[in-house]
Amino acid sequence: MASTIKTASTRRLGAPDSRTRGLLLDAAEQLMLEEGYAAVSSRRVASRAGLKPQLVHYYFRTMDDLFLAVYRRSAEHNLERYAAALASARSLQELWKLVIDPGGTAFVMEFVALANHRKAIRTEIARHAERFRQMQLDAVARVLHGCGSPANSCPPVVAVLLMTGLSQVLVLEKALGITSGHDETLAFVERCLRDLNPSGA
Amino acid sequence: MASTIKTASTRRLGAPDSRTRGLLLDAAEQLMLEEGYAAVSSRRVASRAGLKPQLVHYYFRTMDDLFLAVYRRSAEHNLERYAAALASARSLQELWKLVIDPGGTAFVMEFVALANHRKAIRTEIARHAERFRQMQLDAVARVLHGCGSPANSCPPVVAVLLMTGLSQVLVLEKALGITSGHDETLAFVERCLRDLNPSGA
DNA sequence: CGTACTGCTAGGCAACTGCCCAGCATTGCT
DNA sequence: AGCAATGCTGGGCAGTTGCCTAGCAGTACG
Numbered sequence: 001m002a003s004t005i006k007t008a009s010t011r012r013l014g015a016p017d018s019r020t021r022g023l024l025l026d027a028a029e030q031l032m033l034e035e036g037y038a039a040v041s042s043r044r045v046a047s048r049a050g051l052k053p054q055l056v057h058y059y060f061r062t063m064d065d066l067f068l069a070v071y072r073r074s075a076e077h078n079l080e081r082y083a084a085a086l087a088s089a090r091s092l093q094e095l096w097k098l099v100i101d102p103g104g105t106a107f108v109m110e111f112v113a114l115a116n117h118r119k120a121i122r123t124e125i126a127r128h129a130e131r132f133r134q135m136q137l138d139a140v141a142r143v144l145h146g147c148g149s150p151a152n153s154c155p156p157v158v159a160v161l162l163m164t165g166l167s168q169v170l171v172l173e174k175a176l177g178i179t180s181g182h183d184e185t186l187a188f189v190e191r192c193l194r195d196l197n198p199s200g201a
Numbered sequence: 202m203a204s205t206i207k208t209a210s211t212r213r214l215g216a217p218d219s220r221t222r223g224l225l226l227d228a229a230e231q232l233m234l235e236e237g238y239a240a241v242s243s244r245r246v247a248s249r250a251g252l253k254p255q256l257v258h259y260y261f262r263t264m265d266d267l268f269l270a271v272y273r274r275s276a277e278h279n280l281e282r283y284a285a286a287l288a289s290a291r292s293l294q295e296l297w298k299l300v301i302d303p304g305g306t307a308f309v310m311e312f313v314a315l316a317n318h319r320k321a322i323r324t325e326i327a328r329h330a331e332r333f334r335q336m337q338l339d340a341v342a343r344v345l346h347g348c349g350s351p352a353n354s355c356p357p358v359v360a361v362l363l364m365t366g367l368s369q370v371l372v373l374e375k376a377l378g379i380t381s382g383h384d385e386t387l388a389f390v391e392r393c394l395r396d397l398n399p400s401g402a
Numbered sequence: 403c404g405t406a407c408t409g410c411t412a413g414g415c416a417a418c419t420g421c422c423c424a425g426c427a428t429t430g431c432t
Numbered sequence: 433a434g435c436a437a438t439g440c441t442g443g444g445c446a447g448t449t450g451c452c453t454a455g456c457a458g459t460a461c462g
Contacts, residue, residue, distance in 0.1 A: 011452080014409070036318040038239045041449060052411060057451060112373060113314030117237040126378045133381060157382035158389045165366030168373075172313060177327045180334060181358035188359045212422080215439070242419060253441060258421060408459075419448070429438075 014059040021059045023049045028070050033107065037067070037114040064120055071111055071121060075128045078104050082132070086139040090146075092193045095139060099163045100186075105171040136160045215260040222260045224250045229271050234308065238268070238315040268322060272312055276329045279305050283333070287340040291347075293394045296340060300364045301387075306372040337361045 014021055027049035031040050042056040042063065060066040082098070089095050108125075115122040141156040154162075166189070170182055215222055228250035232241050243257040243264065261267040283299070290296050309326075316323040342357040355363075367390070371383055 012408090018409080020409080034318075036314070039318070042451085043448075054411060054413095054451095055409085058410070061451090063450070110314070110317070112377070113237070113311070113317075115377065116311065116314075117235075117240070122377055129374070129377065129379050130381065133379070137382075154389050155385055158386045161370055161382050161386045162363070162367065165368075165370040166363065167366075168369050169362055169366040172369075173330070176313070176316065176323055176330065178330050178334070180331065181338075181362050184356055185359045185362045188355050213438085219439080221439080243421085244419080255422095255441060256439085259440070262421090264420070403462100405462080406460085409457090411454105411456075413453090413455105415450105415452085417449080420446100422445085423443090424441105426441075427439090429436105431436080432434085 011061070012058075013061065014055075018059065020051065020055060023051065024056060024059060024066075025070055025073055028066055029074060032070065032110055037110060040067070064118060067114060067118070067121055068124060071124060074107060075124075078107075079128070079131065079135075083135060086135055089139060089143065091199070092140075092143055092197055093190070095136075095143060096163060096189065096193060099136075100167045100170065102171045102174070105167060106175065109168075109172065133160065136164075212262070213259075214262065215256075219260065221252065221256060224252065225257060225260060225267075226271055226274055229267055230275060233271065233311055238311060241268070265319060265321060268315065268319070269325060272322060272325060275308060276325075279308075280329070280332065280336075284336060287336055290340060290344065292400065293341075293344055293398055294391070296337075296344060297364060297390065297394060300337075301368045301371065303372045303375070306368060307376065310373065334361065337365075 024045060028040055028045045031044060031048055040063070043053045045066070046053040046056050056066065060069060082104075085098050086095070089098065111121065111125060115125050137156055137160055140159050144156055144159070166185065170185070173179065174182070225246060229241055229246045232245060232249055241264070244254045246267070247254040247257050257267065261270060283305075286299050287296070290299065312322065312326060316326050338357055338361055341360050345357055345360065367386065371386070374380065375383070
């Protein structure tokens, strides 16, 4: 009754800041991006990290906990990186560059697929997305306000959704091997941005 | 060597137009939408259809063949339905209504996730997407040409991509439970369309 | 010294997977 | 009647999965 306390409901679990735990998260994240969430199993994660399979369940009670941890860590990281970039963006052009960066989008897409039928992850994504949206909104509103065009242009929320949507199709289609119309669209967006704010970057 | 001919490379397979085969396709499609592609296994598909598991492999050599068949059947069906609707659409407003219909989008999203790491399905999706895009393009070009605004507006391809992107974010976010900015965006789009073509319809 | 805790592991259970084979009964052709 | 094709099934193999239990060796601390 001494060493294995487990407080009647939870079994022994590894420390959240362990180095090994981090390695497992790395491996899971890689696997997920390369082969999809269905390929992420405890054995595969461990072998990719060069560790024993049981370690996965030593640090994460269930596989869902693993997925959540992977998502949380990456989302938090992206949020910080993005916040800094957004804060220093001074033009719509710079914001657009941030939005169409395919780095985060691919990652999010895979999680969206996973989240589609796991509510714990779905709500976590929703929470982060709202924070994300708010950040973008502030930045766009600030920049839009700085370069005028109140009635001519569209409300900031709409601009954010438009940019997000466009970025999503472009990234997704590129991944599928579809590229028709992409160049024209990118050129069009840049033309629009230049019309709104001729000073450029 | 008589009954089991199998021509040395392929084993015996069920007829493509069999009623049972259709039931299996139905079951697989349902499962996929309700629980994700990871939940589609031969046993589960069969039990959902009220049939024996071996029938799945009697009609489809591999699970990938099953997925491909599910996709092909549904995509073909959507394509026809869409073609008819597009052909009869006379205004941008009507086209927009077709684009934001969430029916097909959810289905496509699940397959995109699956396709991400199965090249046979990926190329099939790409093929259909290109046909789809071309159809939309023709329709948009026709309608845009009909209501003028050559320089003021954007090229048809860009319009299609914009609409597709917007539809994707809206559907995807709604599924996740995120709705901030959606109403404003829908209102904005309708305002834009009315500016382009006041006659509405 | 003993005690408590930590990181880690050997081993295993029950469930599930894709896929195959041999064989049944029915139908239709000759 | 004879024969072949068809729809279907009982049974099974080999592999993978999530998750658990019991325990080992090392360290910190009284």
